[in-house]
Each structure stands twice: as C-alpha cells, then as structure tokens.
Amino acid sequence: MTSATNIVGEQLATAFPNLSLQEQKEMKNKGAVGEGCESHSGICAICLDKIVLQETALIKGCEHAYCVTCILRWATYGKSPKCPQCKHPFESLNVHRSLDGRINDYMFEESVCLLLRASWFKPLNVEECESSPSLRIGNRRWGDNGYVRSGRREARPVQRSSSSSQNSDASSSSEPKKKEVSKSIMGRRAKRALKREAADKAAAAKHQEHLMRLGRK
Secondary structure (H helix, E strand, C coil): CHHHHHHHHHHHHHHCCCCCHHHHHHHHHHHHHHHHHHHHCCECCCCCCECCHHHEEEECCCCCEEEHHHHHHHHCCCCCCECCCCCCECCEEEEEECCCCCEEEEEEEEEHHHHCCCCCCCCCCCCCCCCCCCEEECCCCCCHHHECCCCCEEECCCCCHHHHHHHHHHHHHHHHHHHHHHHHHCCHHHHHHHHHHHHHHHHHHHHHHHHHHHHHC
16 A cells, blocks of 8 residues: 555656645545545445545545544544554544535545544444442342352342331231131031031930939939
C-alpha cells in the first residue's frame, strides 16, 4: 500500500510540477483513498453494510475503510483506539464530512478527538447491566459445599421469632384437624366391632346383675 502511494505521489510530482506541496499532498491522498475503497469492496467490517460514499472514513496508516459513525463509535470503547481488522492504532481519520456537517468532494484528515465532538455524531447509548450478586437467597444448596458453577453461594433464610410463633400457632390449629381426620378414617367394620364390644359389655353387666339378684333371693 505504501509503495503504491509513493508511486502515485511521484507521478503527481512529475505530471504537475507547478503545484504547491499542499495541493500535491491532497491529490496524493485522493489516490490513496481510491485504492483503499477498491480494497474494502464498499462493505463496512463493523456493521457489514455497504459504505455510503459521503460517510466513508479511512484509518490513517492502514487505509481500512469504515462508516464514519461506526469507526467513531468503535473509538469510544477504549482510550487508544485500534483498527478492528489489523489492530493498527490511530488518532485521525480521512473523511468527507467536516465538523460542521458539510460534505466535501475530497477527503481530508481530521482528528478523532474532534470528530467525536462534532454536532452530527451520535454516540451509541448503551444501558449498563447490573451484575447479579454472588450471594443468592434460597432454601437449597447447589453444587459441592453449597457453591454454584459460576461462584454463587446459596444462602438459607434466617428463622425469626415471629415465624416460630406462627409455626406454633399453625401446629396447634392443625392438631384438632388431625383428630377429625382420624375419626373420619375409621371404617364401617371398625365401627361395628366397637358396637359389638359395647353390646357385649352391656349384656355381661346385665347378666351379672341378674345372677346377683338370684343369689340374694
């Protein structure tokens, strides 16, 4: 890439000897931009969409092309931004859009720090997700020694006095219910057996009284 850029610069210098150094530099940048656009095939490696011509941004040094908004948002994620493809550090971009929003027909170098403060740049709003606490409340322990795979530890709920009194009240209220249940569980045969025992006892008592009366007489 650098050799091709040098060749373009030499051709411009020989073809236009009367041009100033600044004009030659601008035309040299235009030639490098054309080659860079051909290398990336018009597809942004960040959003994977086709790069609009006026939104094209070339990284200085590696000449990789991206959407200007995409590469500026990429630059906000770190203190020293690097190219997503070749990890080449950069501090400036070649863009068509100026800081006030005007679009030029040529590319010029602009600092990333200034482009991030441009009125047309809209940073990506990212909502911060709170990390889950390492201690979770539950009634079961997971894993060995009460630890989960991700390092979370299960905690048992603390028993309070109010809960114990409620438990005692609940147990006292449940006792008569158990008795009622035991009564309702008794079947017909058991009831008949109880009736027979009671009748036999009554008949034996009457027979005993009858014998006592006969003995007295």
